[in-house]
Amino acid sequence: xxxxxxxxxxxxxxxxxxxxxxxxFGPVVAGRVADAxxxxxxxxxxxxxxxxxxxxxxxxxxxxxxxxxxxxQSLAAMLAAGQAAGGAGVPVxxxxxxxxxxxxxxxAAARLAAQLRLAVLRGNRGxxxxxxxxxxxxxxxxxxxGGAGLEAAMQAWARSRASVVVATGAVDLVADGTRVLRLxxxxxxxxxxxxxxxxxxxxxxxxxxxxxxxxxxARVAEAAAAAITSFNVAAELAREVARGPGSFPAALLDxxxxxxxxxxxxxxxVEILQV
Amino acid sequence: xxxxxxxxxxxxxxxxxxxxxxxxFGPVVAGRVADAxxxxxxxxxxxxxxxxxxxxxxxxxxxxxxxxxxxxQSLAAMLAAGQAAGGAGVPVxxxxxxxxxxxxxxxAAARLAAQLRLAVLRGNRGxxxxxxxxxxxxxxxxxxxGGAGLEAAMQAWARSRASVVVATGAVDLVADGTRVLRLxxxxxxxxxxxxxxxxxxxxxxxxxxxxxxxxxxARVAEAAAAAITSFNVAAELAREVARGPGSFPAALLDxxxxxxxxxxxxxxxVEILQV
Amino acid sequence: xxxxxxxxxxxxxxxxxxxxxxxxFGPVVAGRVADAxxxxxxxxxxxxxxxxxxxxxxxxxxxxxxxxxxxxQSLAAMLAAGQAAGGAGVPVxxxxxxxxxxxxxxxAAARLAAQLRLAVLRGNRGxxxxxxxxxxxxxxxxxxxGGAGLEAAMQAWARSRASVVVATGAVDLVADGTRVLRLxxxxxxxxxxxxxxxxxxxxxxxxxxxxxxxxxxARVAEAAAAAITSFNVAAELAREVARGPGSFPAALLDxxxxxxxxxxxxxxxVEILQV
Numbered sequence: 001x002x003x004x005x006x007x008x009x010x011x012x013x014x015x016x017x018x019x020x021x022x023x024x025f026g027p028v029v030a031g032r033v034a035d036a037x038x039x040x041x042x043x044x045x046x047x048x049x050x051x052x053x054x055x056x057x058x059x060x061x062x063x064x065x066x067x068x069x070x071x072x073q074s075l076a077a078m079l080a081a082g083q084a085a086g087g088a089g090v091p092v093x094x095x096x097x098x099x100x101x102x103x104x105x106x107x108a109a110a111r112l113a114a115q116l117r118l119a120v121l122r123g124n125r126g127x128x129x130x131x132x133x134x135x136x137x138x139x140x141x142x143x144x145x146g147g148a149g150l151e152a153a154m155q156a157w158a159r160s161r162a163s164v165v166v167a168t169g170a171v172d173l174v175a176d177g178t179r180v181l182r183l184x185x186x187x188x189x190x191x192x193x194x195x196x197x198x199x200x201x202x203x204x205x206x207x208x209x210x211x212x213x214x215x216x217x218a219r220v221a222e223a224a225a226a227a228i229t230s231f232n233v234a235a236e237l238a239r240e241v242a243r244g245p246g247s248f249p250a251a252l253l254d255x256x257x258x259x260x261x262x263x264x265x266x267x268x269x270v271e272i273l274q275v
Numbered sequence: 276x277x278x279x280x281x282x283x284x285x286x287x288x289x290x291x292x293x294x295x296x297x298x299x300f301g302p303v304v305a306g307r308v309a310d311a312x313x314x315x316x317x318x319x320x321x322x323x324x325x326x327x328x329x330x331x332x333x334x335x336x337x338x339x340x341x342x343x344x345x346x347x348q349s350l351a352a353m354l355a356a357g358q359a360a361g362g363a364g365v366p367v368x369x370x371x372x373x374x375x376x377x378x379x380x381x382x383a384a385a386r387l388a389a390q391l392r393l394a395v396l397r398g399n400r401g402x403x404x405x406x407x408x409x410x411x412x413x414x415x416x417x418x419x420x421g422g423a424g425l426e427a428a429m430q431a432w433a434r435s436r437a438s439v440v441v442a443t444g445a446v447d448l449v450a451d452g453t454r455v456l457r458l459x460x461x462x463x464x465x466x467x468x469x470x471x472x473x474x475x476x477x478x479x480x481x482x483x484x485x486x487x488x489x490x491x492x493a494r495v496a497e498a499a500a501a502a503i504t505s506f507n508v509a510a511e512l513a514r515e516v517a518r519g520p521g522s523f524p525a526a527l528l529d530x531x532x533x534x535x536x537x538x539x540x541x542x543x544x545v546e547i548l549q550v
Numbered sequence: 551x552x553x554x555x556x557x558x559x560x561x562x563x564x565x566x567x568x569x570x571x572x573x574x575f576g577p578v579v580a581g582r583v584a585d586a587x588x589x590x591x592x593x594x595x596x597x598x599x600x601x602x603x604x605x606x607x608x609x610x611x612x613x614x615x616x617x618x619x620x621x622x623q624s625l626a627a628m629l630a631a632g633q634a635a636g637g638a639g640v641p642v643x644x645x646x647x648x649x650x651x652x653x654x655x656x657x658a659a660a661r662l663a664a665q666l667r668l669a670v671l672r673g674n675r676g677x678x679x680x681x682x683x684x685x686x687x688x689x690x691x692x693x694x695x696g697g698a699g700l701e702a703a704m705q706a707w708a709r710s711r712a713s714v715v716v717a718t719g720a721v722d723l724v725a726d727g728t729r730v731l732r733l734x735x736x737x738x739x740x741x742x743x744x745x746x747x748x749x750x751x752x753x754x755x756x757x758x759x760x761x762x763x764x765x766x767x768a769r770v771a772e773a774a775a776a777a778i779t780s781f782n783v784a785a786e787l788a789r790e791v792a793r794g795p796g797s798f799p800a801a802l803l804d805x806x807x808x809x810x811x812x813x814x815x816x817x818x819x820v821e822i823l824q825v
Contacts, residue, residue, distance in 0.1 A: 027306075069323060098320070098322075
């Protein structure tokens with residue numbers, strides 16, 4: 001099934017078009033996210049002042065939002081950036097980090113999901129399960145479980161919201177309402193490094209930014225699957241040279257930097273289900 | 276005297292229990308702190324919004340607070356998190372980074388120390404000397420001196436406040452009102468890397484979080500000493516593979532990741548004084 | 551012409567005097583900036599609370615300000631720190647990151663330039679071109695072009711403002727109103743790593759901090775040129791051991807850490823023009 005996704009073509013597009021990706025991420029991980037975007041050839045802008053986020057968002061190729069280090073200012077910034085993006089046809093990727101851990105975080109996530117037109121909702125299985133009401137549980141920012149019926153709930157959400165849903169875990173799921181893609185790459189060390197989930201969210205934004213004007217849901221899902229698989233294959237390659245979670249982040253960026261479509265295709269584990 | 280502390284047992288507990296450590300650190304170092312917690316197997320949550328910190332703190336195994344990049348919001352967040360932790364029996368570790376450098380920082384530290392029930396006060400010798408009135412001097416965020424009579428002042432504070440006090444330096448001091456532990460591990464390169472002091476503060480929180488319910492002061496002091504010695508031995512091991520302060524942080528995380536109690540015990544330099 | 555700048559003497563001064571450099575940088579890059587200052591032997595203080603920045607600035611050897619992650623609080627902090635520095639004779643280096651990308655950023659940069667007495671204005675060619683009205687263009691935070699007549703405009707600004715102007719790019723330009731220094735070191739990978747421009751801004755501050763009391767413009771220009779060339783030679787040395795933009799930042803800090811004046815002089819490409 002891998003033949004359906006031309007990983008090299010996606011990588012080439014990102015490197016050639018150098019999409020501007022506007023990211024609103026917590027300060028814990030924002031530097032790491034910017035580095036990941038630079039490593040694939042994209043151009044990060046991490047503006048977060050309410051006074052300028054709308055201007056930045058309208059000029060971006062994608063807007064990527066994360067609850068990471070949520071506070072009143074970042075929430076206002078995410079709403080303003082997301083609404084400006086929606087009005088300008090710029091795709092929005094939303095990552096409800098740690099949703100369900102506190103009431104404040106739950107309300108913020110619900111508000112963003114209600115008020116924004118999302119191209120992609122991306123979280124770990126616990127976060128997505130929580131957002132979709134299947135009983136996801138999180139502990140801190142780690143998923144415990146996504147609950148039963150996660151794939152069906154993802155498809156229902158995708159259809160009713162006309163949005164792709166991504167739930168990452170040992171197997172990553174991408175749902176577009178018609179198909180579910182199951183992606184099997186990655187390495188457990190990703191969970192021992194702060195910000196890898198946010199890096200992935202930003203890269204999904206970069207891939208969607210080069211998917212062409214007003215891409216159909218299936219095309220957005222393919223972009224997300226290509227980004228996820230590329231990122232996870234880079235993680236596998238990095239794991240071969242890293243000694244642990246300390247040396248891993250640098251090795252991951254190095255691997256993203258000289259990743260080739262061939263290298264991704266050779267390792268890619270993609271299963272596409274018509275549901 | 277090392278036989279009194281079972282470093283391996285402490286490490287195993289942290290890795291098995293994966294304590295949730297709530298940290299409020301400045302954005303300069305927050306990512307590095309989160310990485311250190313992940314590298315030892317703990318679970319970091321860096322929430323700082325006044326609206327949610329109390330919820331997060333009550334559910335955590337330890338709350339760790341740093342003046343690092345102090346501002347009005349982070350001060351309010353630290354007070355709210357610390358008070359919620361106190362009410363729920365969650366231990367609080369406070370790191371008065373750069374105290375004494377400005378009046379604002381001095382007032383904030385005094386307020387936090389007055390209003391919170393601290394399990395551990397941890398700083399470098401200059402910061403602790405300043406807090407305890409022995410004439411500590413700081414320059415920027417670096418200790419110049421802790422002043423004379425530091426150990427006696429630490430013991431007096433520990434007794435009057437029922438709190439462990441840690442003053443780090445070439446020799447690290449841990450006082451619990453009865454004993455003073457002098458810890459001799461570490462490497463000078465730690466001072467050439469931003470955030471290593473904050474990493475240590477957070478790890479002390481992780482170790483205390485697995486010390487059992489309502490631990491006695493002597494037990495808290497042992498946890499702190501075990502955390503400090505483990506961190507400093509990891510620093511020594513990292514120094515052997517790092518080429519300088521650039522490659523050191525990754526090597527430190529790698530060393531924490533595969534640290535063993537045996538490796539710590541073999542190098543540990545711990546002197547315990549009944550005072 | 552390299553003989554005119556004694557790179558080793560500048561490096562020795564920084565390492566001996568350990569200047570306190572006050573930096574107000576966005577959280578995306580602040581940790582990386584602090585690490586760079588530590589690696590050359592300077593002492594970073596990243597305070598940003600309006601309540602204390604004036605105190606910190608007055609006691610610093612240099613104040614370095616960046617629009618990086620601009621918001622109302624950081625703008626107020628930069629104005630307060632810059633004005634306190636001006637009153638105390640502490641040199642100020644200002645980096646108008648991403649100026650021109652949004653109206654908010656343009657207004658903030660104009661306000662800072664109007665209200666502060668700058669020792670150095672430093673940006674990439676796009677940012678400096680925008681500030682000086684030669685038609686600089688930026689995309690995100692990347693320069694597209696500095697426009698025509700950039701060197702002449704830099705000289706005019708330097709004379710009218712009694713301030714050094716630095717425009718970085720493939721060739722870095724330093725103008726002091728009398729001379730233009732063209733600096734040819736560096737490596738393209740610097741553009742693939744977040745925060746390297748801000749690191750350079752901070753190092754220029756450290757070099758100026760050891761230039762002696764109330765240095766003349768030509769002396770400030772020499773300090774800036776020495777800092778830039780040292781940083782860029784370290785980048786060249788780092789590039790020889792790094793595998794990509796992931797491993798590069800650590801290698802850069804390692805190279806700064808054990809840089810020698812001889813190593814800088816051997817590689818330095820400095821052209822000095824009387825204009």
